[in-house]
Every structure is written in structure tokens, then in C-alpha cells.
Amino acid sequence: MDWVVANFALIVFFVFAGAAVAGAIGVILAKSPVHAAISLLGTFLAVAALFLLQHAEFLAVVQILVYAGGVMVLFLFVIMLVNVRTLPDEPQFVKKMAPAAVIIGLILASVVAAGIVRSFPAVSGEANALVSIGGEAVGNTEAVGWELYLRYLLPFEVVSVVLLVAMIGAIVMGRKESSDGRNA
Amino acid sequence: MITTTHYLVLSLILFTLGVVGMTVRRNFITVLMCVELILNAANINFIAFSRQFGDLTGQTFAVFVITIAAAEAAIGLGIIVALVRIRHTVNLDQANRLEG
Numbered sequence: 001m002d003w004v005v006a007n008f009a010l011i012v013f014f015v016f017a018g019a020a021v022a023g024a025i026g027v028i029l030a031k032s033p034v035h036a037a038i039s040l041l042g043t044f045l046a047v048a049a050l051f052l053l054q055h056a057e058f059l060a061v062v063q064i065l066v067y068a069g070g071v072m073v074l075f076l077f078v079i080m081l082v083n084v085r086t087l088p089d090e091p092q093f094v095k096k097m098a099p100a101a102v103i104i105g106l107i108l109a110s111v112v113a114a115g116i117v118r119s120f121p122a123v124s125g126e127a128n129a130l131v132s133i134g135g136e137a138v139g140n141t142e143a144v145g146w147e148l149y150l151r152y153l154l155p156f157e158v159v160s161v162v163l164l165v166a167m168i169g170a171i172v173m174g175r176k177e178s179s180d181g182r183n184a
Numbered sequence: 185m186i187t188t189t190h191y192l193v194l195s196l197i198l199f200t201l202g203v204v205g206m207t208v209r210r211n212f213i214t215v216l217m218c219v220e221l222i223l224n225a226a227n228i229n230f231i232a233f234s235r236q237f238g239d240l241t242g243q244t245f246a247v248f249v250i251t252i253a254a255a256e257a258a259i260g261l262g263i264i265v266a267l268v269r270i271r272h273t274v275n276l277d278q279a280n281r282l283e284g
Contacts, residue, residue, distance in 0.1 A: 101207040120188035125238020166255035173262035
């Protein structure tokens with residue numbers, strides 16, 4: 001019991017990390033896109049929980065709102081719109097790519113693992129810096145907002161233009177074409 | 185104690201699974217989901233280093249990554265809808281012609 005209390009954060013980490021990895025494996029292996037989407041939802045929620053462990057409360061909520069609320073609904077909506085079941089049944093894996101995929105995965109994993117062999121200490125920076133503005137404790141959301149609207153105002157505005165372009169692009173691609181080939 | 189390395193390893197696993205999924209799956213919708221996995225892995229790294237160095241920059245950039253991921257999902261799903269209308273398939277092997 002003492003061990004559980006002493007290592008509670010570690011146990012929480014492994015539970016949610018395991019859930020995230022299981023969800024990712026589910027995405028790859030699931031036959032139906034709907035099952036893959038639900039697996040992906042599990043991964044998103046587990047990652048949001050891991051953000052909470054890291055003093056990123058604002059991002060945990062954004063992750064749930066944007067990914068679980070927005071992107072996932074978009075995925076399910078398109079799966080419904082496309083009606084995958086009426087499409088011809090086709091093999092779900094590219095069989096001849098499987099060995100290549102395993103090799104790519106192993107090479108990638110070993111390269112990145114070699115890069116992170118250097119072990120980092122548990123914590124070295126001040127956690128207070130993540131929840132304060134100029135030394136005054138205010139909370140994570142306010143601190144992120146302060147950073148976003150003062151230091152990173154220009155990137156923030158540029159990202160809004162990217163969103164506008166994405167919206168226009170999605171509308172243009174979703175438009176029906178009339179039978180004579182011109183855009184309706 | 186949870187170290188930054190724990191998060192880096194988790195991020196590595198998610199990233200590799202995303203790349204392998206992109207390589208082996210034919211279904212366009214699933215491939216897009218694998219891209220989301222990769223972006224999530226990047227976010228885990230941002231947050232882990234933000235905690236490691238006690239610097240909010242990582243969290244701010246994770247906000248940008250989430251925004252770009254949402255834009256990418258919207259565009260990608262628009263492409264899927266157009267592909268299904270023109271070619272009646274979500275199989276990437278069938279999408280091998282530039283003209284409709």
C-alpha cells in the first residue's frame with residue numbers, strides 16, 4: 001500500500017501510456033474505420049490525461065475539445081457520409097509493404113531511441129513557471145494565454161490564416177461539380 | 185519517479201506506430217488517423233520538454249500543432265469526400281490518376 005501511494009504518479013502514467021499505445025495499435029489493426037476511430041478516441045483521451053500529469057491543464061482540455069470533440073466528430077461524420085459499407089471489399093493491408101513497414105519501423109525506432117538514450121532527470125525546471133506570470137501564481141490557462149498573446153502573437157495570427165485557408169479548401173473540395181464539368 | 189525519458193519513449197512508440205500504419209494501410213481514412221497519431225506524439229514531446237525546462241514555450245507550440253492538425257483533418261476529409269464522389273473508393277491504390 002505504501003508503494004502504491006509513493007509511486008501513484010508512475011502508476012497513473014503507465015495506465016494511460018498503455019491505453020494510448022493500445023489505442024494506436026487498434027487504429028492500425030481495426031478492420032472497420034469506425035472501430036479505428038473509436039480506438040483513436042481512446043488514444044486522444046489517454047494523451048489528454050498524460051498532459052494533466054505534466055502541468056498542461058489548458059492543453060488537456062484543448063486536446064479533449066478539439067480532438068475528441070471536433071476532429072473525431074469530423075472523422076465519424078465523413079465515415080457516415082462515405083458509407084464505407086457500400087464500397088467494394090478490398091484487402092485492408094498492403095501485403096507487399098508489410099516487410100518494408102517492419103524494417104522502416106525498426107530503423108526509425110532505433111534511430112530515435114539512440115537519440116534519447118541520454119536519460120533526463122525527473123524534473124529540473126520549476127513547475128511554478130508553468131502556472132505563473134512574472135512570478136505571480138495565476139494558473140496554467142492564464143499563463144499560456146499570456147505567452148500566446150504577447151510573445152507569440154504573430155504566429156498566432158498566421159495560424160488563424162492557415163485555418164481560414166483550410167476552411168476555404170474544404171468547402172471548394174466538397175462542392176459538387178455539375179454534369180458538364182463546370183463548377184456548379 | 186516519471187522522467188522525461190518515459191514520455192519520450194511513449195512518444196517514440198506512438199510515432200513509430202503512426203508511420204507503420206501509414207505504410208501498411210490502404211484505407212485513406214485510417215491513414216489520416218495515423219497522421220493524427222504522429223502529431224499527438226509530437227505534442228507529447230513538446231509538453232514533456234516544457235515540464236522539463238519549466239518553460240511555457242512548449243505548451244504554446246503544442247497549441248499551434250493542434251490547430252494545424254485540425255486544419256489537416258478538415259482538408260484530408262474533404263479530399264476523401266471528393267475521392268469517393270469521383271472514384272467511388274477510399275482505397276489509396278485506386279487513387280492513381282491526377283485527372284478526374
